[in-house]
Amino acid sequence: MTHPPSSDTQAMRRGWSDAALAAEVARAIPPRSVVNLGIGLPTQVAEYLDPAACIMIHSENGLLGVEGRPTQATLSPTRINAGKESVDVRLGAAYFDSALSFAMIRGGHVNLAILGGMQVDVEGSLANWSVPGRKLTGMGGAMDLVTGAQAVWVMMRHADRSGAPKLLARCTLPLTGVRVVQRIITELGWFSPNGTHFEALSLAPGVTLCDLGDPALFRGGQALPSASGAASGASDL
Amino acid sequence: MTHPPSSDTQAMRRGWSDAALAAEVARAIPPRSVVNLGIGLPTQVAEYLDPAACIMIHSENGLLGVEGRPTQATLSPTRINAGKESVDVRLGAAYFDSALSFAMIRGGHVNLAILGGMQVDVEGSLANWSVPGRKLTGMGGAMDLVTGAQAVWVMMRHADRSGAPKLLARCTLPLTGVRVVQRIITELGWFSPNGTHFEALSLAPGVTLCDLGDPALFRGGQALPSASGAASGASDL
């Protein structure tokens, strides 16, 4: 809901800053996509989109065409995103009810969902909604998004606050969806879960394969230096 | 679709005229009901409704609040009823898509459907959409209406053009719905299918039980002289 506080742990210092990460993801989104941005880190991607790319941001509370923030003058209590934050909208935006909003999602009309994550495993399964016994949140629209969006990217930190890895052989937390994630981006790079390991598609400046964690889980992928390469992947997925 | 031509057979001369029949049915509709009127005879009921009763006419093509006919000046090709006839609408009318229109029907929000019929039997089953091998029409919205409306009345002639009875022990034509009809009105009177026979709730002036057909199928009901009696029945059904 609120942006996670910036951390000063060692893991956070390496690789992209939050802003660079958001910009990196924004560049990778194919023009004219309809994109749903999850709560937290993904929400920040909206700030870095090229207006000429005509990305339409879908917000599952019933709004297509989110763009930026309001001024004090245009602030409206009925114009919010799924994080319940005030937003502005672009020309061509539309409002609708929740049934139609999830018809868009479940029916495969949303090109890309970029979600936050607690854990992703090598099969592409995602856990991002529940830590049993510790905190009660609810899955919200995440299960529908991972099931229905044409492509699912997870945007998260490489490790949690305690330093524990979030890219795993097998998720241990309750799942949001099974084999649903095509791309993972952390401050260290872009990754693709390949069934038995994570392929590193590209790495942030100064990051090497040795920085990623358990060497058995990570492999260098075919050279994929540019963000546009990652982007072209999105439309295939 | 078009109103059946008035007939001059003996059976037609006995009992109510088409206009009297329509007026009789119109009087029987409880105030403030939402009513769907089938194609043919039932459509004419609209002409006889008391405006003070605030009946809302639902048309399954996506319109609630049909009222009367347009003038040459207000004629609109996009304002039609389910019979594809031009109509006018009252204040408070709304247009919507076919999914929502049938959500109204299937979801039990329409108080009363008044449909035409080919055959009704003593169990209240209705056949009104198909004569196998002879004519191809399609069920349109009739199966949804008999399933979903809170009450179903069938408004039809007592016998077909060849003189064959339409109130039967058992329908012989393909069914529209099984045990769905609460009231039948013909030019001879009001009837209720009771499982083993038709109870005559009231008869048109000059009509006796002997005029109704097979004596085994018809019984005199509790005295029900007034149309308002029939109406109060509607809200129970």
Added chain:
Amino acid sequence: MTAERAPAHAPEAVDPECGGPSGSGPFLKVFADAAAALTDLHSGAVVMSGGFGLCGIPECSIAELLRRGVRDLTLISNNIGNRGKGLAQLLKSGQVRHAICSYVGGNPDLEAQFFAGELTLELVPQGTFAERIRAGGAGIRAFFTPTGVGTVVAEGKEVRDFDRPCLLETGLRADFALIKAQRGDAYGNLWFKESARNFSPLMATAATVTVAEVEELVPLGTLPAEDIHCPGIFVQRIYQGSHYENAIEYPILRSP
């Protein structure tokens, strides 16, 4: 689909379209206020409430439930309030027995009561939540959806393979739906502002009695007939509310 039903007999209504007292007006749906519109909402009722977080919630109806003190409610709402506001007030006052929702983050009252065993909770994926309500209102008894396969949501549910595995989910109905719209007329036709629409038009279809509160009660014919978001057939009672707070949970402004 719920065991308990609201009484068929409606409370007293005054209809401005006729100007006359109760009983003589055309539609009999307009009520003076929340108190008049909710006299028969009983303890133990199953209640749907529109709104996403605090956006589009029926503030006046919720305040009336709080004032009346009806208890043992089953609440069906996406968030069951937030930040101590909205339906969270009914949590704090101990009026809620069971909640069905999709997201409770930012609702510490619910979290605390759940872990204390003071209420039971059914978490439903948001799209399935919306679709179950729509189905309940549209006469669809159940449907197969791919959402939730392989997760805890699938526990105890039939799974069937179409082009992919799907869960069977059932329609959801309530005794009362409490919703809020920007504008409405005496027939109950409603128009919602911006993203305040969310679940409200769906809930209107799925309750025995739908009570709509509006910021502006407008004359019949004011709302363009093509642009009515919820036709009045789904609304049994309507009143004009007042003193709306319309809180924004996270008001974030453009960087100067």
Added chain:
Amino acid sequence: MTAERAPAHAPEAVDPECGGPSGSGPFLKVFADAAAALTDLHSGAVVMSGGFGLCGIPECSIAELLRRGVRDLTLISNNIGNRGKGLAQLLKSGQVRHAICSYVGGNPDLEAQFFAGELTLELVPQGTFAERIRAGGAGIRAFFTPTGVGTVVAEGKEVRDFDRPCLLETGLRADFALIKAQRGDAYGNLWFKESARNFSPLMATAATVTVAEVEELVPLGTLPAEDIHCPGIFVQRIYQGSHYENAIEYPILRSP
């Protein structure tokens, strides 16, 4: 859910919102006319067409299919034309192999071809027809509905008892949806006039490629964002049609 799919590569588009040629514009959805928008609609395609009788039909797209002469079409439309007009023209020209609809009264062309065995026909109750299309577009694979139980519609279908017996019906999809709206913008947002809406917004959700023709192509932002009947996410191509007949099948006027 259909075997054949339209090609992913779209024909040439010109977008008035940018004024530039194809490829440089923002949304690339606006086409010059029906011919430009339908170049890849192939023989054997599964095609949905909006409209109720002749009300709200995509006149220009139908004329283009007639001109192109694509054959072996599967048509999904409530009436498959009427009185020799609309889709009935494609019946007469022998371009239709299979039809899925709810009502064919007043369509002698279809009746004649069906009895002559020249096409196959699936009759679906109108509410089930609408719901199957909505389900196909909303990712709902199948649903249980009480409509049709105990009739020929139930033949071969699973029946399950909820509060009453229900049939299992499946979602319906198409390669192309051809629809017509009164107004639309370059993103494909649509607004329908009066009762011309009917099945069109549902079909838009259920096809691989939805082609919308509009009487008026309006600038982005012209349609109020709350009152868009079909958001442009469901529309892949849009063009402004011309020479609309807008026939009324039974024009009945008020008695003087």
